[in-house]
Amino acid sequence: MMRRTKILLAKVGLDGHDRGVKVVAQALKSAGMEVVYLGIHQTSEAIVETAVQEDVDVVGLSSLAGGHLVYAQQVLSLLRERGADRVPVVLGGTFPFEDIPRLEAMGIRAVFPPGTLATELVGKIEELARSAQQESFGNPE
Numbered sequence: 001m002m003r004r005t006k007i008l009l010a011k012v013g014l015d016g017h018d019r020g021v022k023v024v025a026q027a028l029k030s031a032g033m034e035v036v037y038l039g040i041h042q043t044s045e046a047i048v049e050t051a052v053q054e055d056v057d058v059v060g061l062s063s064l065a066g067g068h069l070v071y072a073q074q075v076l077s078l079l080r081e082r083g084a085d086r087v088p089v090v091l092g093g094t095f096p097f098e099d100i101p102r103l104e105a106m107g108i109r110a111v112f113p114p115g116t117l118a119t120e121l122v123g124k125i126e127e128l129a130r131s132a133q134q135e136s137f138g139n140p141e
Helices: 019-030 044-054 068-081 097-106 118-136
Strands: 006-011 034-037 058-063 089-093 110-112
Touching (some): 006 044, 006 118, 019 089, 019 118, 044 058, 044 068, 058 118, 068 089, 089 118, 097 110, 110 118
Parallel strands (some): 006 058, 089 110
């Protein structure tokens, strides 16, 4: 039996613009997901620690300040170190489109640029969560 999708959302580093991530959080809640929102000015370590403690299905990073490549790599590396690399990491926000292949190559499972429809976002998060939950329970797809 699958549980309700649980996602952690956070703003990494000095990025203080949080209107977009709050809209995303509300859309995910409206879709029936449990949302843990850490807020702004988070460290990669705090995000990973909370992801492990809360046993989330997905980690969502929001970036508008340009540090997305560094912070995404840090979060992915720390999840691996904690043995939690089964947790998919997604990224949304404003960033150069040419960075999307680099983000995907480093292991970011989905990238949501401005203009992403809520239905697309919700569908992809649910898909990633189901896959992660199945891995956790030892049930291959």
